[in-house]
Amino acid sequence: MRYLFARLFLIVAMVVFCVPVIDAQQEQQPRTDQLPMEMQIGGTDAESDLPYWGAPDESGRWRGQVLPSGFRGMPNGTTNVFENLEYFAYEYSEIFDQDPGNVEDELGIEGSNFVGAPQMDWPLTEENPDGWEIIEGEEGQNLARRSSDFNDPGNYVLTNAGSRQLSFPLVVASDDDEDEDEVDGEETERGSVRVTAVESLDVVAHDVTPPDVWLGFLEESVAGGSSDFLNRELRRAMRNQSQVAGHIVPALPLVDIYGDPAQGIRPRESTAGLELIQKGSIMAAFEYPHQAPPALKSAAVVTHGPLFEVAKAEQFRSDEDCQVDLTRKVSASLDNEQAIFVRRNVPFWIGAATSDNSFSRHEELPVFDLEETADVLNGGDGFFIDASDRNALERIVRGDDGSFMFRLPNYPREDFADQPDYRLVVRSTDQVGNSLELEVPVYVVQTRAYYEGGRN
Amino acid sequence: MKQLVIVVIALCFATVNLGATPSWLEGVPVPWPTSEVKPILPAEIYLVDGSDIPESFVEDKPVHFVVVSDIFADEPPSEFDGVPFHNSTWAGRPLVFWYFTNPDTETRFLASSTESLADNEMIVAPIEPTKNGAIEVFISRRMEYYNENNELTRRFVNSSKGRVAEVKDITPPTCGLQITIGDNTGTVWPIESPVNMYPPPKLADVIFEGSVFCPENSSQHFVVDGIQLGEEMVISPSQGAVYLRAEDELSFMMVLHDNYELDKDSVSFGLSDGAEGEPSVVGTANSGFKVAEVDMPEEPYLFIEAFDTAGNRQLMYIPVVLVE
Numbered sequence: 001m002r003y004l005f006a007r008l009f010l011i012v013a014m015v016v017f018c019v020p021v022i023d024a025q026q027e028q029q030p031r032t033d034q035l036p037m038e039m040q041i042g043g044t045d046a047e048s049d050l051p052y053w054g055a056p057d058e059s060g061r062w063r064g065q066v067l068p069s070g071f072r073g074m075p076n077g078t079t080n081v082f083e084n085l086e087y088f089a090y091e092y093s094e095i096f097d098q099d100p101g102n103v104e105d106e107l108g109i110e111g112s113n114f115v116g117a118p119q120m121d122w123p124l125t126e127e128n129p130d131g132w133e134i135i136e137g138e139e140g141q142n143l144a145r146r147s148s149d150f151n152d153p154g155n156y157v158l159t160n161a162g163s164r165q166l167s168f169p170l171v172v173a174s175d176d177d178e179d180e181d182e183v184d185g186e187e188t189e190r191g192s193v194r195v196t197a198v199e200s201l202d203v204v205a206h207d208v209t210p211p212d213v214w215l216g217f218l219e220e221s222v223a224g225g226s227s228d229f230l231n232r233e234l235r236r237a238m239r240n241q242s243q244v245a246g247h248i249v250p251a252l253p254l255v256d257i258y259g260d261p262a263q264g265i266r267p268r269e270s271t272a273g274l275e276l277i278q279k280g281s282i283m284a285a286f287e288y289p290h291q292a293p294p295a296l297k298s299a300a301v302v303t304h305g306p307l308f309e310v311a312k313a314e315q316f317r318s319d320e321d322c323q324v325d326l327t328r329k330v331s332a333s334l335d336n337e338q339a340i341f342v343r344r345n346v347p348f349w350i351g352a353a354t355s356d357n358s359f360s361r362h363e364e365l366p367v368f369d370l371e372e373t374a375d376v377l378n379g380g381d382g383f384f385i386d387a388s389d390r391n392a393l394e395r396i397v398r399g400d401d402g403s404f405m406f407r408l409p410n411y412p413r414e415d416f417a418d419q420p421d422y423r424l425v426v427r428s429t430d431q432v433g434n435s436l437e438l439e440v441p442v443y444v445v446q447t448r449a450y451y452e453g454g455r456n
Numbered sequence: 457m458k459q460l461v462i463v464v465i466a467l468c469f470a471t472v473n474l475g476a477t478p479s480w481l482e483g484v485p486v487p488w489p490t491s492e493v494k495p496i497l498p499a500e501i502y503l504v505d506g507s508d509i510p511e512s513f514v515e516d517k518p519v520h521f522v523v524v525s526d527i528f529a530d531e532p533p534s535e536f537d538g539v540p541f542h543n544s545t546w547a548g549r550p551l552v553f554w555y556f557t558n559p560d561t562e563t564r565f566l567a568s569s570t571e572s573l574a575d576n577e578m579i580v581a582p583i584e585p586t587k588n589g590a591i592e593v594f595i596s597r598r599m600e601y602y603n604e605n606n607e608l609t610r611r612f613v614n615s616s617k618g619r620v621a622e623v624k625d626i627t628p629p630t631c632g633l634q635i636t637i638g639d640n641t642g643t644v645w646p647i648e649s650p651v652n653m654y655p656p657p658k659l660a661d662v663i664f665e666g667s668v669f670c671p672e673n674s675s676q677h678f679v680v681d682g683i684q685l686g687e688e689m690v691i692s693p694s695q696g697a698v699y700l701r702a703e704d705e706l707s708f709m710m711v712l713h714d715n716y717e718l719d720k721d722s723v724s725f726g727l728s729d730g731a732e733g734e735p736s737v738v739g740t741a742n743s744g745f746k747v748a749e750v751d752m753p754e755e756p757y758l759f760i761e762a763f764d765t766a767g768n769r770q771l772m773y774i775p776v777v778l779v780e
Contacts, residue, residue, distance in 0.1 A: 033617070033618065034496055034498070034499075034615070034616055034617070036494045036496060037494075037614070038494075043485070044485050075600065075607075075608045075609060075610045076603065076607050076608065076609040076610065077609050077610035077611050078610055088483075090484045090485060091484070092481070092484060096478070096480060096481055097478075098476045098477075098478050099476075115559055115588060116559040116560075116562065116588075117478075117480065117559075117562055118480065119555075119557050119559070119562065119564050120480070121553075121555070121564055121566070123553055123566070125551060127548070131549060132549070132551055137566045137568075142480055142562060143480050143482075144480050144481050144484045145482075145483050145484050157551060157596070157598075157612075159551065159553065159594065159596055161553055161555065161592070161594035161616070163557060163590065163592055163616075163618050165559050165588060165590065165620065192588070192620045193620070194557075194590045194592065194618025194619060194620050195618070196592060196594065196616035196617060196618045197616065198594040198595070198596060198614045198615070198616040199494070199596070199612065199614060200551060200596035200598075200612040200614070201612070202598065202610050202612070
């Protein structure tokens with residue numbers, strides 16, 4: 001019995017005296033070194049009040065509200081934005097806190113302190129058929145907020161890679177000890193752990209830019225001319241795009257563009273190297289200014305060549321009420337100054353090509369026959385010559401080689417008031433519905449003198 | 457009542473914590489609630505041969521790493537934290553970013569390789585010496601699945617890992633001298649060029665700027681390139697020299713620089729007899745002198761010597777030419 005009491009006493013003594021000693025020297029190691037990251041684009045109250053088209057802030061930068069989930073059929077989890085607008089991305093992880101308390105809770109340690117500021121980078125990648133292409137790598141801003149604008153439509157991934165070093169005591173004192181960094185009066189050895197957090201967002205920058213349209217005109221009298229030659233030259237001319245500050249500026253060979261968009265554009269006087277212009281005439285309608293905010297999308301139309309009375313460049317603003325499907329339409333109805341002047345009884349070819357910024361295509365626009373004109377009028381892509389008197393359409397002679405010809409003049413209009421007005425109607429629509437429409441007066445002149453005296 | 461007091465105190469403490477917004481969180485609407493599940497998979501970094509990564513690395517030396525994580529598996533997770541991902545499939549290859557991070561300078565370097573490597577491999581060269589460096593990898597991979605409403609949903613699965621790593625300094629100091637002779641001055645100093653070259657020896661360009669490097673004391677700026685950075689930095693008289701006259705009095709200031717930590721107490725300079733091996737100091741080290749008061753050797757050189765805290769040594773000799 002006495003032996004039993006002695007054993008019991010020994011056990012109680014061990015519990016009373018030894019357990020606190022064990023507690024006081026408890027070793028600790030983090031149970032994880034990864035934490036979640038929260039990330040979003042937009043979403044503040046101020047941003048939610050912005051129109052989808054965006055609005056200029058006090059510094060003049062256009063900022064927009066993120067588009068609704070499921071916009072244009074995108075899956076859940078995709079962040080939808082417009083190209084050419086600025087958005088703010090935000091991120092948060094507990095490793096960005098001032099105090100390491102929350103991180104300690106996650107890691108299951110105590111007595112820690114952050115070593116320096118967190119590191120955070122926002123690599124932006126674009127998805128293309130070959131895989132991932134890093135658009136922006138290091139920014140070095142070390143901020144949990146990032147200004148993002150997407151110059152071109154496409155599928156992007158915005159990532160935030162965050163990390164922070166944490167120093168912690170390898171041995172912690174028990175709750176009874178006042179100084180947690182000291183065990184038995186000695187400074188404890190400290191360990192380091194690199195805590196990381198990462199999150200990525202699928203961002204689809206939606207196309208809101210109407211396509212460009214180039215039109216070529218060539219008379220049959222030009223040596224070597226043909227419809228195929230014209231279309232080939234037109235595609236070559238479109239491919240012969242120049243780059244300004246890294247951005248493709250279609251039609252640059254045709255125009256001088258001033259640095260200040262307010263000063264506009266003017267036709268380039270020298271067109272050397274553009275064989276198409278030397279042999280024929282060209283009309284180009286293209287996005288200008290390049291990469292303008294969605295609400296300010298506009299196109300410039302420039303004309304060059306002997307079939308035009310003057311070389312001219314003019315801007316047309318996109319419609320302002322096309323809010324239903326959130327696409328942009330630019331309608332350019334040209335005046336007499338940019339009219340096409342063709343000769344009576346001289347066949348000519350018309351070629352039309354279109355390109356769009358959402359995919360790299362330079363393709364011909366089809367010419368519509370008389371019975372198909374309704375398609376263009378109802379939203380189809382292509383071009384045709386329309387007449388104010390629809391019965392007069394039959395007077396337009398269509399050659400087997402695709403040429404057009406007028407038998408009767410209608411210009412000057414006061415001399416041929418009984419003749420119909422002709423107009424070339426062109427429409428191009430991109431894959432999501434942004435469209436460009438052109439209507440150009442066509443005048444049939446009696447003699448060559450009208451245009452040979454022109455400035456072109 | 458006691459519990460209420462504790463709750464009130466806790467709330468006050470939480471408010472204080474939220475109010476202390478660090479600069480990097482300014483303008484960020486935190487905390488924001490989220491109901492989205494955030495799938496996170498563990499990851500571990502190894503050397504490409506499968507061995508554990510060492511505790512220290514050598515500055516500028518490329519190291520081939522591999523990260524092991526289920527994010528590279530054929531199939532994505534079918535659930536996380538009890539949330540099921542119905543018919544989940546990967547929708548794209550993993551997006552992988554490797555960094556060498558230096559918390560001392562708050563800088564990060566995104567690694568890239570021209571070699572064709574597996575998705576989970578990267579060659580990283582830690583280009584800054586540090587005791588607190590880190591090798592980090594961040595991986596995101598898009599997953600598509602059907603949510604509880606049978607809607608196609610995209611979500612990124614994430615995985616990351618950071619390993620604390622010391623990076624040992626192997627670059628010698630790049631100290632120089634600013635020389636003043638009456639109204640004329642000149643500064644000569646080396647810069648590592650090309651930077652981050654590996655393996656050693658490292659090279660330097662030695663820059664001469666000022667009128668003391670011209671016999672006529674006209675302003676000069678020239679660069680002697682391809683000098684081996686370290687303890688054999690000898691400039692020949694044909695490459696550049698300090699031109700002295702008998703009546704000149706020289707004073708010096710040191711131009712101190714190292715890519716990590718310079719041992720400032722180790723820096724010395726002076727006039728040396730010859731430039732072979734250790735300096736043969738003429739007169740008093742670490743002070744100016746009058747030409748007329750020193751016993752000018754046949755092959756006089758100015759020297760500057762410096763060590764960094766890792767023990768890398770710089771010893772540079774600049775020729776001295778006496779003119780009438």
